[in-house]
Amino acid sequence: MKQGTATVIKNTGKDYLLSELPVWKPFPAVIRGKMRLKGLHTTNPVAVGDIVEYEAEDEPNAVAAITKVFPRKNYIIRKSVNLSRECHIIAANLDRACLIVTLDFPETKWPFIDRFLVTCEAYKIPVTIILNKTDLYGPEFDDLKNYFIKVYGEAGYEIKETSVWKNEGIDELRHFINTGGLTLLSGVSGVGKSSLLKAIDPSLDPKISEISLSTLQGRHTTTFYEIYPVTGGGYIIDTPGIRGFGLIDMSSEEVSLYFPEMLRVMDGCRYRPCTHTHEPHCAVKEAVDRGEISPERYNSYLGMLEEETKYRQAE
Ligand code: GDP
Ligand code: ZN
Numbered sequence: 001m002k003q004g005t006a007t008v009i010k011n012t013g014k015d016y017l018l019s020e021l022p023v024w025k026p027f028p029a030v031i032r033g034k035m036r037l038k039g040l041h042t043t044n045p046v047a048v049g050d051i052v053e054y055e056a057e058d059e060p061n062a063v064a065a066i067t068k069v070f071p072r073k074n075y076i077i078r079k080s081v082n083l084s085r086e087c088h089i090i091a092a093n094l095d096r097a098c099l100i101v102t103l104d105f106p107e108t109k110w111p112f113i114d115r116f117l118v119t120c121e122a123y124k125i126p127v128t129i130i131l132n133k134t135d136l137y138g139p140e141f142d143d144l145k146n147y148f149i150k151v152y153g154e155a156g157y158e159i160k161e162t163s164v165w166k167n168e169g170i171d172e173l174r175h176f177i178n179t180g181g182l183t184l185l186s187g188v189s190g191v192g193k194s195s196l197l198k199a200i201d202p203s204l205d206p207k208i209s210e211i212s213l214s215t216l217q218g219r220h221t222t223t224f225y226e227i228y229p230v231t232g233g234g235y236i237i238d239t240p241g242i243r244g245f246g247l248i249d250m251s252s253e254e255v256s257l258y259f260p261e262m263l264r265v266m267d268g269c270r271y272r273p274c275t276h277t278h279e280p281h282c283a284v285k286e287a288v289d290r291g292e293i294s295p296e297r298y299n300s301y302l303g304m305l306e307e308e309t310k311y312r313q314a315e
Contacts, residue, residue, distance in 0.1 A: 002058055005070075007093075008050045009227040016046060018054060018064060024229050029054055032065035047075065047089035048225045048237060049182055074123045076184070090225055091237050095181030097127040098173075100191045103144055105136055108188060114259075114300035116186065117157065121258035122250060125184070128158045130173065132192045135163040151294040156260040164195040174200045178233040186239050197238070201231045255304050256284065261293050262301070275305065 268283030
């Protein structure tokens with residue numbers, strides 16, 4: 001019998017693939033017995049990115065047994081589509097997230113971006129915005145693009161501009177991922193996620209296409225997540241369906257903590273807790289009025305509050 005520590009690199013239902021990273025040598029594993037994590041009702045007790053302890057018989061093709069999950073530094077979850085309060089852990093131990101967005105072709109909706117950013121803040125995952133297809137934004141987009149960069153830059157986010165077609169910003173993005181650790185790549189369909197991945201590391205192409213295809217065909221089945229090694233260093237996890245990638249168990253008072261520009265000023269609010277909606281002498285609303293917090297971001301905030309309230313009332 002041998003024992004070791006490894007990282008979960010793939011999770012397909014009850015089956016797992018592990019590798020002793022940084023060594024890339026995947027081997028199969030299953031969970032032995034019941035493994036329940038305290039306080040978290042999840043459909044998968046072990047997720048991609050988890051660092052686990054395993055045992056395996058000393059024979060070729062032995063399937064290892066996961067015996068322990070080490071504490072996670074962070075994780076992201078998706079609410080179950082059904083109404084059971086279960087959630088599914090998409091990935092654990094992320095070092096950064098990159099959200100790929102486009103101003104047009106297709107237009108990434110700002111509330112969607114904000115929701116993603118809030119989720120990352122809540123899970124303590126540093127996030128970078130990748131503004132792709134910059135080759136398409138002619139002079140008529142100058143105002144919008146500058147405003148976008150101002151809003152998200154001032155909120156506190158790093159924005160990297162890329163164009164796969166013009167091969168701009170690609171080396172920089174590759175270096176960023178090559179710095180190591182696990183990078184989550186996300187973006188709505190059409191923003192150029194597959195094209196970017198292929199440009200960053202052509203060896204990822206067939207694998208990624210394969211997974212995209214299988215998710216298309218298997219829409220109604222479980223979505224599987226997988227980690228890929230990137231040539232030059234680092235690992236990526238591609239999340240095809242992030243529609244349900246959501247906030248969970250967040251109180252109304254909590255939401256504004258995840259808007260960095262609101263967090264910076266909310267000490268000045270007269271009322272505690274302040275929802276920054278109707279209260280007098282609210283520092284957040286005053287910052288919106290002065291133009292220091294963008295109306296778009298503030299509207300996203302209001303939308304999230306509303307959704308949270310609805311969600312709570314439905315319970
Ligand atoms: P995904 O759905 O996010 O994986 O997007 P794809 O990589 O499939 O790209 C969607 C479309 O956008 C394809 O037609 C790509 O050729 C195109 N595309 C991707 N990146 C760029 C870019 O930087 N500039 C332009 N003009 N088109 C791009
Ligand atoms: Zn306030």
